[in-house]
Amino acid sequence: xxxxRGSERGYAFALPRVVAHLAGGKVRRAELSGxxxxxxxxxxxxxxxxxxxxxxxxLVRPLPLRLFFLILLxxxxxxxxxILYYLVSLVIALCRRLGLYPPVxxxxxxxxxxxxxxxxxxxxxLRDECAWVKSLGILWLGLLGLxxxxxxxxxxxxxx
Amino acid sequence: xxxxxxRRFAVRGVFWRHYLDFGxxxxxxxxxxxxxxxxxxxxxxxxxxxxxxILSNLKVVLPGSSPLLNQARAWLTLYHFAWTIADAxxxxxxKTEFAYELEGEEFLEQLASGPGAILLTAHMGSYDLGAxxxxxxxxxxIRMVRAPEADAETARHLDQSLExxxxxxxxxxxxxxxxxxxLELLNAIRAGEIxxxxxDRPVPNASQRTVGLFGKIxxxxxxxxxxxxxxxxxxxPVFIVRSSFHHYxxxxxxxxxxxxxxxxxxxxxxxxxxxxxxxxxxxxxxxWSQWFSLVPIFE
Numbered sequence: 274x275x276x277x278r279g280s281e282r283g284y285a286f287a288l289p290r291v292v293a294h295l296a297g298g299k300v301r302r303a304e305l306s307g308x309x310x311x312x313x314x315x316x317x318x319x320x321x322x323x324x325x326x327x328x329x330x331x332l333v334r335p336l337p338l339r340l341f342f343l344i345l346l347x348x349x350x351x352x353x354x355x356i357l358y359y360l361v362s363l364v365i366a367l368c369r370r371l372g373l374y375p376p377v378x379x380x381x382x383x384x385x386x387x388x389x390x391x392x393x394x395x396x397x398x399l400r401d402e403c404a405w406v407k408s409l410g411i412l413w414l415g416l417l418g419l420x421x422x423x424x425x426x427x428x429x430x431x432x433x
Numbered sequence: 434x435x436x437x438x439x440r441r442f443a444v445r446g447v448f449w450r451h452y453l454d455f456g457x458x459x460x461x462x463x464x465x466x467x468x469x470x471x472x473x474x475x476x477x478x479x480x481x482x483x484x485x486x487i488l489s490n491l492k493v494v495l496p497g498s499s500p501l502l503n504q505a506r507a508w509l510t511l512y513h514f515a516w517t518i519a520d521a522x523x524x525x526x527x528k529t530e531f532a533y534e535l536e537g538e539e540f541l542e543q544l545a546s547g548p549g550a551i552l553l554t555a556h557m558g559s560y561d562l563g564a565x566x567x568x569x570x571x572x573x574x575i576r577m578v579r580a581p582e583a584d585a586e587t588a589r590h591l592d593q594s595l596e597x598x599x600x601x602x603x604x605x606x607x608x609x610x611x612x613x614x615x616l617e618l619l620n621a622i623r624a625g626e627i628x629x630x631x632x633d634r635p636v637p638n639a640s641q642r643t644v645g646l647f648g649k650i651x652x653x654x655x656x657x658x659x660x661x662x663x664x665x666x667x668x669x670p671v672f673i674v675r676s677s678f679h680h681y682x683x684x685x686x687x688x689x690x691x692x693x694x695x696x697x698x699x700x701x702x703x704x705x706x707x708x709x710x711x712x713x714x715x716x717x718x719x720x721w722s723q724w725f726s727l728v729p730i731f732e
Contacts, residue, residue: 351468
């Protein structure tokens, strides 16, 4: 727990930390930003939904069925995420047994798995004919690239 | 096995507590808003009695409010509840950083620096997290009195969680119908400890008396006031509310004095309870979506 005084802000990702730093103001690495959490979460979940929606629409033709599945899609993706967490946790348990994964929580491994999956789905969206779907893929890959650049920049200026 | 296996999966069963622990150690922070959103929808339908209790309380706290809008408010209350228990689990398991601000800091300083006192609070915000924060920030041990859990395994799990989050500085005592607890609390206050009690809903078989709250007559526990009367310890109303993602606000109000005077005991206790309900009304009216009194108070 930290006692919040002054205008100190905390972001987990490097990109918002660099942006905040360039805009002036004290910033550090911490999971304290609601905008960051909600923004990235909605984007990750949204990309999965859009990818699954595109796949579904190519398989299902009748309009009422399409509507039905599209309404149920977010719930289906939520359940798919729950299953994914469980499956990845099994992999982590195996890695722990082999002494390959020492961190206390599974979050870092899950983060890498989810980011990799989202990047894969965003790359697949680039192939779509629909412009906005394609632009969603570009947005993700662009943000990912900028975040990696921000990581490099922060390591050069020795900020964690 | 003392209870049927399926009871583990009931809303208050231990399964969901274990699942929450799994969630906070496996779901990256940025996916929690989405996950909690859907879990809240699930529990909005699955936890029918809790939802109905919130609706029944909202009807009184927000008079004249639309029943349809109150359904959305009940969902929001459950959403905040999900966040607060998730954050408490996160703090316990991963020692995740949370930011907090203080309102009425002078009263908290007074509470922490004085001898034995009663911290009177409500089922609001992250009560568990608040106790751990208080113990850590002010380096004081705190004894929390809780209503007993319906499920024994859940109770054990919660005890362990609280003691773990408070790094040994938070002790849990259960409000059951025995004479042992009042004596234990009396001795604790006299020994200079801080005793934290939730005073916003009665516990079956525990001492209570009627008082006005939001224009209705309700029964509230009078145990904290009796303790204050006997020990002459001040009562500090303290609440913790969630202000935004990983941000909390600890609200402390001026202490309520309930010590011995020339007047008779009943009058002193009644006056102190009225002061408490006035404070409670102000806080609940301002933070109705974080009043997790999941039983109908006004019926």
